Amino acid sequence: MSQPNTTEKETPTQFDIHPLIKERWSPRSFSEKAISEKEVKTLLEAGRWAPSSSNMQPWNIIWGIKGTQTYDRIFSCLHEFNQGWAGNAQVLWACAFRKDMPTQDKENFHALHDLGLFMSNVYTQAQSMGIAVHQMAGIDFNKAQKEFNFPDNYHVATAAAFGYYGGDPAILDEDLKKEELKKERSRKSQDEFAFNGNFQK
Numbered sequence: 512m513s514q515p516n517t518t519e520k521e522t523p524t525q526f527d528i529h530p531l532i533k534e535r536w537s538p539r540s541f542s543e544k545a546i547s548e549k550e551v552k553t554l555l556e557a558g559r560w561a562p563s564s565s566n567m568q569p570w571n572i573i574w575g576i577k578g579t580q581t582y583d584r585i586f587s588c589l590h591e592f593n594q595g596w597a598g599n600a601q602v603l604w605a606c607a608f609r610k611d612m613p614t615q616d617k618e619n620f621h622a623l624h625d626l627g628l629f630m631s632n633v634y635t636q637a638q639s640m641g642i643a644v645h646q647m648a649g650i651d652f653n654k655a656q657k658e659f660n661f662p663d664n665y666h667v668a669t670a671a672a673f674g675y676y677g678g679d680p681a682i683l684d685e686d687l688k689k690e691e692l693k694k695e696r697s698r699k700s701q702d703e704f705a706f707n708g709n710f711q712k
């Protein structure tokens with residue numbers, strides 16, 4: 512089963528996995544097709560139903576559609592490297608988590624983990640809609656914290672760029688274009704990170 516408008520990459524899996532997972536990848540060029548507010552809210556809805564420690568749902572998302580001030584404000588917080596391509600996206604998010612428990616007496620050590628689960632749901636929903644997601648650690652989190660009025664007990668962890676698959680890699684600079692056109696994706700093999708017994712290195 513292949514997804515609409517997906518530029519195909521080779522994903523050498525060791526076992527068969529669901530096409531929504533296998534066919535996902537992170538482009539830096541996107542189709543010019545717009546993403547609607549309803550589509551953004553559909554993605555947020557998928558994230559909303561992610562599991563989280565004690566159902567605390569520590570995720571907080573600032574979202575902006577291309578051509579709006581919020582989009583530009585998120586863009587202005589990105590590191591220079593990411594500004595080099597993320598303006599190709601139709602939607603940008605700044606993704607934050609609440610660092611403490613709702614009782615405010617303890618740190619929520621699983622908050623970043625749970626933001627990751629939120630984003631994982633978002634990835635799968637997006638893939639089913641033919642929308643690609645490219646996350647970024649490269650965001651000035653102090654600037655974003657101030658820009659969007661997050662209190663001190665929140666941390667802006669990542670940004671994310673969204674757009675339909677099918678962009679034109681020719682718009683990227685040479686290095687990024689090469690990366691975009693690489694056919695094969697790679698991962699560590701299972702025996703490097705999964706052990707049926709003691710940790711081995």
Ligand SMILES: Cc1cc2nc3c(=O)[nH]c(=O)nc-3n(C[C@H](O)[C@H](O)[C@H](O)COP(=O)(O)O)c2cc1C
Binds near residue numbers: 535538649
């Ligand atoms: C939390 C996180 C942070 C990332 N930060 C950046 C980033 O700042 N800039 C960038 O170009 N890609 C970034 N990436 C994309 C990764 O490099 C990419 O997911 C990885 O190389 C695997 O490629 P794939 O997603 O196409 O399978 C990030 C991905 C994640 C999940």
